[in-house]
Amino acid sequence: AQTVTQSQPEMSVQEAETVTLSCTYDTSESDYYLFWYKQPPSRQMILVIRQEAYKQQNATENRFSVNFQKAAKSFSLKISDSQLGDAAMYFCACLPSASKIIFGSGTRLSIRP
Amino acid sequence: DTGVSQDPRHKITKRGQNVTFRCDPISEHNRLYWYRQTLGQGPEFLTYFQNEAQLEKSRLLSDRFSAERPKGSFSTLEIQRTEQGDSAMYLCASSPGMNYGYTFGSGTRLTVV
Numbered sequence: 706a707q708t709v710t711q712s713q714p715e716m717s718v719q720e721a722e723t724v725t726l727s728c729t730y731d732t733s734e735s736d737y738y739l740f741w742y743k744q745p746p747s748r749q750m751i752l753v754i755r756q757e758a759y760k761q762q763n764a765t766e767n768r769f770s771v772n773f774q775k776a777a778k779s780f781s782l783k784i785s786d787s788q789l790g791d792a793a794m795y796f797c798a799c800l801p802s803a804s805k806i807i808f809g810s811g812t813r814l815s816i817r818p
Numbered sequence: 819d820t821g822v823s824q825d826p827r828h829k830i831t832k833r834g835q836n837v838t839f840r841c842d843p844i845s846e847h848n849r850l851y852w853y854r855q856t857l858g859q860g861p862e863f864l865t866y867f868q869n870e871a872q873l874e875k876s877r878l879l880s881d882r883f884s885a886e887r888p889k890g891s892f893s894t895l896e897i898q899r900t901e902q903g904d905s906a907m908y909l910c911a912s913s914p915g916m917n918y919g920y921t922f923g924s925g926t927r928l929t930v931v
Contacts, residue, residue, distance in 0.1 A: 709860075740919050750861075750909070750922040796860050803916050805851060805874065808860035 707732045709799050711809035718787045719817045725772075726782045726812050728797030736802040739773065741782045744811075745793040753795070756780065784814075792816045822923035824910050830929045831900055838896045839926045843912030850893050851920060852885055853909040854878065861909055867893060900930045 708731045718724035730739065741753040756764045756773050763771050768785045784791055797809040823842040831837050843850045848869050853861035864883070865875045869890035879885075882900075887893040897904055907927050911920035 738917055738919075742922075749924045752919045752921075755919050798860075800917065800919075805863050805866055806920060807863070808853075810860045811858070 707734075707799055707801055707804075707807045709797050709807050709809035711797050711812050713812045714810075715813045715815070717815045717817060718784075720787055720789060722787055723783060723785045724787055724814065726784075726795050726797075726814065728780045728782070728809060730778050730780060730797070730799045730809075732778075732799055732801050734801035734804075738800040738802075739771075739780045740798040740800065740806065741769070741771070741780075742796045742798060742808075743791075743793045744796065750796070754782065787816050789816050789818065822910055822912055822921050824908075824923035824926050826926055827924060828927045828929075830931060833902060833930055834899055836896065836898045837900060837928065838894055839908055839910075839928075841893045841895070841910030841923060842891075843893070843910070844914075844921055847912035847914050847921070848890065849913045849915060850887055851911045851913070852893070852895050853911065855907040855909055855925070856905075864895075864908075897928075900928075902930045904928060905930045 710729045737758045739756045742750045743753050744750045754766045770783045772781045794811045796811045798806045800806045825840045851866040852864040855861045863876050865885050867887040882898045885895045907925045909925045911922045913920045
């Protein structure tokens with residue numbers, strides 16, 4: 706069975722600082738994709754960043770980057786220069802090839818002005 | 819294209835009643851997914867379609883739940899004889915194929931009283 710674990714239910718960061726959200730996953734598939742999704746309060750989920758497991762290079766999207774450690778099955782999200790609009794639930798997710806996305810339980814990120 | 823649309827946004831129903839939700843995916847996306855999300859948790863997979871074919875159903879989807887996607891366009895999710903435990907956010911998502919991230923709708927929040 707595929708599982709995604711987010712061990713930090715809540716995180717807080719000072720505006721303009723950097724924060725890292727942790728995620729570990731488990732899958733028996735050799736080909737899979739990893740994602741971070743953001744869900745602002747009462748708003749829809751949006752894709753933040755995507756990583757193909759066969760690529761060693763870590764994905765980046767502007768202020769968002771990941772640290773993908775395939776052997777450790779770890780996939781953390783780093784948010785640089787945190788902004789008030791970054792406050793949201795963040796979900797780590799795994800998509801084994803030809804299957805469906807499995808989500809973690811989420812990390813609630815708050816930004817201190 | 820306005821993204822993934824879900825209707826209604828909110829539904830309050832009495833226990834034992836039937837409810838039906840609708841999802842309109844992005845028009846060029848052939849895959850459509852239904853998830854359920856309870857407060858403070860990550861989305862849980864219910865079922866998905868490729869075009870009009872329902873390819874997988876979760877064990878969470880009891881006999882009271884049924885989903886359809888006629889003609890491979892919009893989809894409906896029906897819950898018969900609702901129970902209080904059915905109260906949740908029901909999310910619909912679509913993707914252009916395997917191994918892509920999903921685009922989510924805003925969800926339908928169901929409250930069973």
